[in-house]
Amino acid sequence: MxxxxxxxxxxxxxxxxxxxxxxxxxxxxxxxxxxxxxxxxxxxxxxxxxxxxxxxxxxxxxxxxxxxxxxxxxxxxxxxxLGRAFQLTNLFPRLTVLENVRLVVQARARRGFNLFTMAQSHRDLTEQAAQVLEQVRLTHLADQTVSALSHGDQRKLEVAALIALKxxxxxxxxxxxxxxxxxxxxxxxxxxxxxxxxxxxxxxxxxxxxxxxxxxxxxxxxxxxxxxxxxxxxxxxxxxxxxxxxxxxxxxxx
Structure with a gap:
């Protein structure tokens, strides 16, 4: 065992x-x-x-x-x-689906939180986030603002964030x-x-x-x-x- x-x-x-x-x-x-x-x-x-x-x-x-x-x-x-998904979604509603997962990937890598420079300086983190979205079948909503998502898609995104934490x-x-x-x-x-x-x-x-x-x-x-x-x-x-x-x-x- x-x-x-x-x-x-x-x-x-x-x-x-x-x-x-x-x-x-x-x-x-x-x-x-x-x-x-x-x-x-x-x-x-x-x-x-x-x-x-x-x-x-x-x-x-x-x-x-x-x-x-x-x-x-x-x-x-x-x-x-230790990673936890909450009974009520715990996301950033004004950011996009991709940005939410990218923040988690970036936090795990301990590289700070500057959304405006990540695309240039942290392309690998963006790619990792995109891979997670593909895994949870949310790629088509990557640029959608979280507040516009259905409840079900928000729950999927929460699982995606948890997976991104590894x-x-x-x-x-x-x-x-x-x-x-x-x-x-x-x-x-x-x-x-x-x-x-x-x-x-x-x-x-x-x-x-x-x-x-x-x-x-x-x-x-x-x-x-x-x-x-x-x-x-x-x-x-x-x-x-x-x-x-x-x-x-x-x-x-x-």
Whole structure:
């Protein structure tokens, strides 16, 4: 078994008297997509926020590639190899599609942020950005302003930005939220392509059981901030406690 790329050890956060994430310990490995599920308020997004640095834990730690990153800033975690796509798009609406991805490529290369000189001095970065757009099938929209894109295309662009970061760990928080039936499969295909990389570790928060069935190698179930089930999808889905108390009838209805 490969060494874990990401580990959480007794990760905990309290808001006043409320324990939102309660001593969650897990290891995530390359070549594996883990779906994190549970009812609303279970602590899924809070757990994601602790891993990616939006929140600081009350106790416990986060390790990335064997390094303790618990006190790292969000940007430091990004440079260390952790990438996250948000439930709500996090893009530059007044820039073009290509400029958005080019900024990510440039940030990864640590070459500063001057959009007006990049075309001349950083042609290689522009070419890399164009390659990513081709990968996510957005080349035809390269010169389109992001604010003019459909919701589905904005989500594709967000995945493109994440791919451009070349992280070791990819984190997706409900990637198909708000998308039409026609748009969602494109995003799922992109995630499946990332999952196919044996060096990529993928974490996915998702409510849709059909999505989980199609993508997950493993399922973690959180309830009241605690980890209550963790294992192969068939095993977790067959668990009475998960079906009845945590995932409800949706599991068998989908």
């Amino acid at each position: 490969s060494q874990p790329s990401l580990v959480t050890k007794d990760l905990t956060i309290r808001f006043g008297g409320h324990v939102a994430v309660d001593r969650v310990s897990c290891a995530f490995r390359p070549g594996e997509l883990t779906a994190i599920v549970g009812p609303n308020g279970a602590g899924k997004t809070t757990y994601f926020n602790l891993i990616s640095g939006q929140l600081s834990p009350t106790a416990g730690r986060v390790e990335l590639l064997g390094q303790d990153i618990t006190r790292f800033t969000v940007s430091a975690r990004t440079h260390a190899g 992280p070791k760990v990819f984190m997706f928080d409900e990637p198909t939220a708000g998308m039409s039936v026609e748009e969602a499969p494109v995003i799922l295909d992109l995630i499946a392509g990332i999952k196919a990389d044996p060096e990529a570790t993928v974490l996915l928060v998702e409510h849709k059981m059909d999505v989980i069935r199609s993508l997950a190698d493993r399922i973690m179930v959180l309830h009241n901030g605690a980890l209550v089930a963790d294992g192969a999808p068939a095993e977790v889905m067959a668990s009475d406690i998960v079906q009845e108390a945590y995932l409800g009838k949706e599991l068998t209805d989908v």
